[in-house]
Amino acid sequence: MPANLPPHLKAALARLTEGVARSDITRRAEAISQTYRGGGGSATIRSENDALAYALARMPATYAAVSACIEAIAELDEVFAPASLLDVGAGPGTATWAAAQAIHSLQQFAMLDANAALRGIALDLARGDGRFKQLDYRQGDALVELSVAHEADLVVASYAIGEVADDRRAKLIDLMWRKTRDVLLVVEPGTPAGYNRIVDCRTQLIASGAHVIAPCPHRMPCPLAAPDWCHFTQRLARSRDHKQLKNAEVPFEDEKFSYVAVSRTPRGTHPAARVLAQPSMTKVEIKAKLCNRDGTASILAIPRRDKEAYATARRWRWGDAVQGIS
Ligand SMILES: C[S@@+](CC[C@H](N)C(=O)[O-])C[C@H]1O[C@@H](n2cnc3c(N)ncnc32)[C@H](O)[C@@H]1O
Numbered sequence: 001m002p003a004n005l006p007p008h009l010k011a012a013l014a015r016l017t018e019g020v021a022r023s024d025i026t027r028r029a030e031a032i033s034q035t036y037r038g039g040g041g042s043a044t045i046r047s048e049n050d051a052l053a054y055a056l057a058r059m060p061a062t063y064a065a066v067s068a069c070i071e072a073i074a075e076l077d078e079v080f081a082p083a084s085l086l087d088v089g090a091g092p093g094t095a096t097w098a099a100a101q102a103i104h105s106l107q108q109f110a111m112l113d114a115n116a117a118l119r120g121i122a123l124d125l126a127r128g129d130g131r132f133k134q135l136d137y138r139q140g141d142a143l144v145e146l147s148v149a150h151e152a153d154l155v156v157a158s159y160a161i162g163e164v165a166d167d168r169r170a171k172l173i174d175l176m177w178r179k180t181r182d183v184l185l186v187v188e189p190g191t192p193a194g195y196n197r198i199v200d201c202r203t204q205l206i207a208s209g210a211h212v213i214a215p216c217p218h219r220m221p222c223p224l225a226a227p228d229w230c231h232f233t234q235r236l237a238r239s240r241d242h243k244q245l246k247n248a249e250v251p252f253e254d255e256k257f258s259y260v261a262v263s264r265t266p267r268g269t270h271p272a273a274r275v276l277a278q279p280s281m282t283k284v285e286i287k288a289k290l291c292n293r294d295g296t297a298s299i300l301a302i303p304r305r306d307k308e309a310y311a312t313a314r315r316w317r318w319g320d321a322v323q324g325i326s
Helices: 007-017 022-037 048-076 094-102 116-126 142-148 166-178 192-207 240-245 307-313
Strands: 084-088 108-113 135-139 152-158 180-189 211-214 232-237 252-263 273-275 285-292 297-303
Touching: 007 048, 007 116, 022 048, 022 240, 048 094, 048 116, 048 152, 048 180, 048 211, 048 232, 048 240, 048 252, 084 094, 094 108, 094 116, 094 152, 108 116, 108 142, 116 135, 142 166, 152 166, 166 180, 166 192, 180 192, 192 252, 285 307, 297 307
Parallel strands: 084 108, 084 152, 108 135, 152 180
Antiparallel strands: 180 252, 211 252, 232 252, 273 285, 285 297
16 A cells, blocks of 8 residues: 555645645646656746645655655665664655654654755644654755765655756765665656666665665666666555646556665665566466566566465565565
8 A cells, every 4th residue: 555645744735735726736736747747857846835836746656655665675674773864855855754654763854955945845844743853954955965964874865866967966876875874765756767867876886885675686787678667656546636736537646666775784685576567467377577686587477276376476566575486
């Protein structure tokens, strides 16, 4: 089940929406989404109402994606108990909220972002929430702010590295890694371009000595070849308001994302495989696309007559770590 925004965050968003014309928010959300679709970035978000439109339109999906990544890390990393978080390109604070909800050991929260309007809404949303007593949000360019930021046990960049110019991205990754005491999580849109940035980031981090926690069950080069790409998905129910805001017909949205999570120290044995698409099931077999611990990708067919393996594979879902394949 995808993670939903926690009630206190929904309530804070609702509070900010009071007295604001719905039509204005819808218009702004559409303009922002068009900018993103055209390859533009968050600089188009300039006012309080822009930031509110962005938060209402995008936070549910981004929150679900980041929550799924954190769940994947926690499943494989038994010692994962960060006390401090640094959220880079934090925007309205989506990843911070997702981390605060999922990781109870977190006590210190730091965010940084270049965008004043998004920083403003993040602080409005966090105000009065007991979890964020120790919250520091610096405004400025990540490449500048990171050089003076404190290290954190967990560093997250959610849907942010794609907004940094190609020739500055490696420097950004390097700075984020330097500030990581334990785990670094980078999440991008689940598009071929987002996936390619994750692959480059992963390659760079492995060369810097990082250990891959998820999603890859190995540290070898990604076995997928274009036009294939590694991505995962979260299906979220859409409220009536959200449907209206996004001008959408269907009562759900599929958020596709790519990610990599790495750590400073190795975390035990990798799982046997990761499920790379929703397995298909027929009367005779289950077919699952897997990324395997030996660095290969394969389609595994499990015949129904192999009762035990078939029963296990029936439970596999896109994105799952598979502990054993018989
Ligand atoms: C698509 S938003 C994602 C926001 C947030 N992480 C989330 O998941 O909802 C990208 C964010 O990266 C920030 N950003 C882009 N380039 C940046 C830079 N050079 N320095 C700091 N922040 C940057 C933008 O201002 C924006 O808030």
